[in-house]
Amino acid sequence: MAATTETWKNWAGDQRCAPSQIARPTSEDELAQTVAQAAARGLPVRAVGSGHSFTDIACTDGVLVDTTGMHRVIDADAESGRVTVQAGITLHDLGLVNARHGLALENQGDIDAQTLAGALATATHGTGRRFGNLSTRVVGMRLVTASGDVVEVTEKSDAALLRAARVSLGALGIASQVTIACVPLYTLHRHDQPLPLAGVLDRLDEHVDGSDHFEFFLWPYTRTALTRSTVRSDAAPRPQAPWKRTIQERVIENQVLRLSCETGRRFPSRVPRLNRMMAGAMSEAHAQDQAYKIYASRRDVRFTEIEYAIPRAHAREALERALALVERRQLPILFPFEVRFAAGDDAFLSTAHERETCYIAAHQYGGMEFESFFRGFEEIMDSYGGRPHWGKRHYQSAATLRERYPQWDRFQAVRARMDPDGVFTNDYTRRVLGPVGAPVRP
Numbered sequence: 001m002a003a004t005t006e007t008w009k010n011w012a013g014d015q016r017c018a019p020s021q022i023a024r025p026t027s028e029d030e031l032a033q034t035v036a037q038a039a040a041r042g043l044p045v046r047a048v049g050s051g052h053s054f055t056d057i058a059c060t061d062g063v064l065v066d067t068t069g070m071h072r073v074i075d076a077d078a079e080s081g082r083v084t085v086q087a088g089i090t091l092h093d094l095g096l097v098n099a100r101h102g103l104a105l106e107n108q109g110d111i112d113a114q115t116l117a118g119a120l121a122t123a124t125h126g127t128g129r130r131f132g133n134l135s136t137r138v139v140g141m142r143l144v145t146a147s148g149d150v151v152e153v154t155e156k157s158d159a160a161l162l163r164a165a166r167v168s169l170g171a172l173g174i175a176s177q178v179t180i181a182c183v184p185l186y187t188l189h190r191h192d193q194p195l196p197l198a199g200v201l202d203r204l205d206e207h208v209d210g211s212d213h214f215e216f217f218l219w220p221y222t223r224t225a226l227t228r229s230t231v232r233s234d235a236a237p238r239p240q241a242p243w244k245r246t247i248q249e250r251v252i253e254n255q256v257l258r259l260s261c262e263t264g265r266r267f268p269s270r271v272p273r274l275n276r277m278m279a280g281a282m283s284e285a286h287a288q289d290q291a292y293k294i295y296a297s298r299r300d301v302r303f304t305e306i307e308y309a310i311p312r313a314h315a316r317e318a319l320e321r322a323l324a325l326v327e328r329r330q331l332p333i334l335f336p337f338e339v340r341f342a343a344g345d346d347a348f349l350s351t352a353h354e355r356e357t358c359y360i361a362a363h364q365y366g367g368m369e370f371e372s373f374f375r376g377f378e379e380i381m382d383s384y385g386g387r388p389h390w391g392k393r394h395y396q397s398a399a400t401l402r403e404r405y406p407q408w409d410r411f412q413a414v415r416a417r418m419d420p421d422g423v424f425t426n427d428y429t430r431r432v433l434g435p436v437g438a439p440v441r442p
């Protein structure tokens with residue numbers, strides 16, 4: 001491990017750090033050696049995947065372990081659906097590997113650039129009331145601990161560790177391998193339709209329960225929800241003509257959005273008009289293809305984001321309050337709210353832990369002021385016991401979060417057992433989890 005002068009920054013470009021070393025292991029042995037050496041020298045260690053978190057969750061001034069060189073497939077069993085891969089494989093590459101074996105992830109979020117372990121660590125999710133987040137499908141992991149030992153984690157070997165490690169914030173060790181339960185490859189039919197917001201909210205349960213994966217987007221200052229209802233089937237894929245996809249994804253979803261954002265940045269008073277223009281540019285559309293090609297979309301325009309998980313029952317009220325906040329304060333918010341749904345699950349720190357969940361995300365164009373809006377948004381979500389996405393901006397601390405996670409103490413007990421010296425800590429984990437081994441209840 002040579003000392004480095006390299007700096008690191010995240011996808012959005014607004015989180016930076018200067019690690020004393022950046023290690024790039026390609027095997028479990030190399031990874032274990034890297035961690036053990038760093039720990040022996042008293043250096044903190046953080047793993048980083050694709051850097052797609054909006055917070056400083058991956059930052060360190062110690063050793064940053066870039067896991068993206070660990071992307072090999074160890075085993076893919078079409079019969080059982082179990083796929084074992086090195087933890088740094090991207091969701092995109094995992095989709096391709098799966099498809100070759102007639103398999104697919106059960107559900108996915110709206111991009112696939114993340115590494116598998118990076119996505120798991122923050123409870124990355126898609127939408128669909130019957131489906132849990134990505135971590136709910138993990139059946140096994142291999143974790144490199146601070147001593148450089150490798151621990152095999154399964155339900156059978158250590159159920160508490162598995163429930164902690166599925167959503168770990170990188171605070172228990174570094175995953176070298178993940179085994180995930182996949183499903184037979186399926187087709188998705190996606191139907192995008194702009195609809196009046198009031199009608200969508202009046203019939204929200206029907207929309208959410210009426211398709212496998214329902215979500216909608218809403219630009220502040222407009223009353224049109226761009227609904228996206230996606231259903232699963234065995235129908236044959238009908239890939240979109242490449243030019244059509246280019247126009248939709250590159251031109252409308254990215255180039256026109258960027259133009260709107262740049263104009264809004266220079267002339268904030270025009271934001272309501274720009275947002276109405278953006279919402280008006282969205283038209284009804286259908287797409288039908290293999291699942292992994294439908295879930296992910298292209299995101300060229302850089303932004304920052306906050307997202308809260310709240311009980312599904314409060315979805316309407318919370319969204320209406322967030323919309324009113326922007327409009328009352330006349331904030332220049334140029335990105336839509338995104339509203340998604342997910343099933344509850346049992347990972348200790350899953351944002352959907354044991355409750356049917358609505359996720360509401362708010363965004364701001366890169367480089368524009370966001371904090372006053374995000375803090376106001378957070379205050380609203382606090383009133384519903386909201387849990388912030390671990391990889392997206394928020395202003396919570398261990399003191400405000402522990403009440404929101406019924407299994408908080410069990411996670412902390414596993415953390416103290418796995419990393420008693422706090423090797424895998426950084427400023428973010430100190431803030432949101434507190435110090436290792438600290439008494440967790442007053």
Ligand SMILES: Cc1cc2nc3c(=O)[nH]c(=O)nc-3n(C[C@H](O)[C@H](O)[C@H](O)COP(=O)(O)OP(=O)(O)OC[C@H]3O[C@@H](n4cnc5c(N)ncnc54)[C@H](O)[C@@H]3O)c2cc1C
Binds near residue numbers: 050057110176
């Ligand atoms: C454009 C964009 C779209 C997004 N869409 C969604 C979405 O649809 N749904 C959603 O829920 N989120 C979404 N996100 C957030 C994103 O999924 C999460 O922030 C995710 O954690 C990023 O994965 P990554 O590989 O970039 O991890 P990083 O951001 O690099 O790291 C995240 C955490 O994972 C830990 N980690 C990484 N590798 C390992 C390992 N091998 N072992 C242990 N810990 C590890 C790191 O230490 C860190 O704590 C989006 C983000 C962006 C920028």
